[in-house]
Amino acid sequence: MPRKIKESQGVIARQQTVRNDFATCTVICDDSREVLKEFVGRVDLIVTSPPYADARHKHYDSIHPDKFVEWFMSFHEPFYNALKPEGSLVINIKDKVVDGVRHRYVWKTIEALSERGWYAIDDYLWHKPNPMPGRWPTRLRDGWEYCFHLSKSKRPYFNADAVRKPIGDWVETRLAKLGKNDLSRHNSANQSGFGRDLSKWTNKKTVLPSNVLSIALVGKNKGHPAVFPVELPAFFIKLLSPVGGLIVDPFGGSGTTGVASLLLGRESLLIDNNPKYFDEAVKRLRQEGKVNGKKHAMQQSLLLD
Ligand SMILES: C[S@@+](CC[C@H](N)C(=O)[O-])C[C@H]1O[C@@H](n2cnc3c(N)ncnc32)[C@H](O)[C@@H]1O
Numbered sequence: 132m133p134r135k136i137k138e139s140q141g142v143i144a145r146q147q148t149v150r151n152d153f154a155t156c157t158v159i160c161d162d163s164r165e166v167l168k169e170f171v172g173r174v175d176l177i178v179t180s181p182p183y184a185d186a187r188h189k190h191y192d193s194i195h196p197d198k199f200v201e202w203f204m205s206f207h208e209p210f211y212n213a214l215k216p217e218g219s220l221v222i223n224i225k226d227k228v229v230d231g232v233r234h235r236y237v238w239k240t241i242e243a244l245s246e247r248g249w250y251a252i253d254d255y256l257w258h259k260p261n262p263m264p265g266r267w268p269t270r271l272r273d274g275w276e277y278c279f280h281l282s283k284s285k286r287p288y289f290n291a292d293a294v295r296k297p298i299g300d301w302v303e304t305r306l307a308k309l310g311k312n313d314l315s316r317h318n319s320a321n322q323s324g325f326g327r328d329l330s331k332w333t334n335k336k337t338v339l340p341s342n343v344l345s346i347a348l349v350g351k352n353k354g355h356p357a358v359f360p361v362e363l364p365a366f367f368i369k370l371l372s373p374v375g376g377l378i379v380d381p382f383g384g385s386g387t388t389g390v391a392s393l394l395l396g397r398e399s400l401l402i403d404n405n406p407k408y409f410d411e412a413v414k415r416l417r418q419e420g421k422v423n424g425k426k427h428a429m430q431q432s433l434l435l436d
Contacts, residue, residue: 145409149389149416153396154375156389156416160409163381163402167209170400174213175288175376178364178388180223180357181206184236196229199236200243206381207247213379217288219371220249223257223359225276231269241279249281257363258345278344278367293369295337306333354411355385361419365391372397386412386420393420 145160159166181203184196194202210220226237245251255278262274346362364387368378374396380388383401385408392399393416403409 151422156399158401167213170213175372178221196234220281221367222279252280255342353385364388390419
């Protein structure tokens, strides 16, 4: 469906579709609030990282931290309406430090979304094992960001088995040394009410991960100042959408969510209102999303389902 070229707020809307043997990714250069009006009730998962308040004003339009909630709420209806009833919204974001103090616009945004009917299902933490170097008078290096999982229903689509991970060598070592307390469930010595039964782990090859995701920052420049790693959207795509489902990134940037979707066999739509990032995303998707016939190593590491 070639999109009509139109002019909105001085930006020429453009559209390109990149395909591999498993899926297609459509990139649109326009305001996502406008584009999503054409996708009512069709989207399985919105996974995105919005512009940080004020932080990147050299690169794209920024929003003052005090205005962030109001600005983000202008996306509430387009996002909510685009999702299927069992669909999910994942927002990767971090509070900005203003005058030495963490501004709480992120918490306020999540509160405001909850007041408008979104269910806050869980808060994931993206742990960065390689945080940016630096030194500040009152803070240490910033080693994590939020990923908020919000949904339209209390029971959104959720496939935990799709994100199982190898159990790891430590289990072999631990199981070899099982004591008598490990062979049946028993309460902890401090009466906390928690118990464990490690014998249940025998012969297990995989385990469910926790809600802390340890993923290294992207090293290479992808023609965009705020690229998240492919593994981050890939985790949520596997967990929160069926194969063949439709994934949307309404702040598409360099196209990371599209790369993950193409590699995981999901249809996807990326929207960015900056023509420069539109071009970068199309270029990158052609390079990194092309998987013809044989699955390459990256795809195999992402594809568990
Ligand atoms: C933090 S970046 C996303 C980076 C992306 N996750 C990646 O890995 O490259 C946010 C993007 O949102 C885009 N943007 C801001 N307002 C927008 C709007 N109303 N509609 C579409 N895109 C918008 C900006 O141009 C910017 O590229």
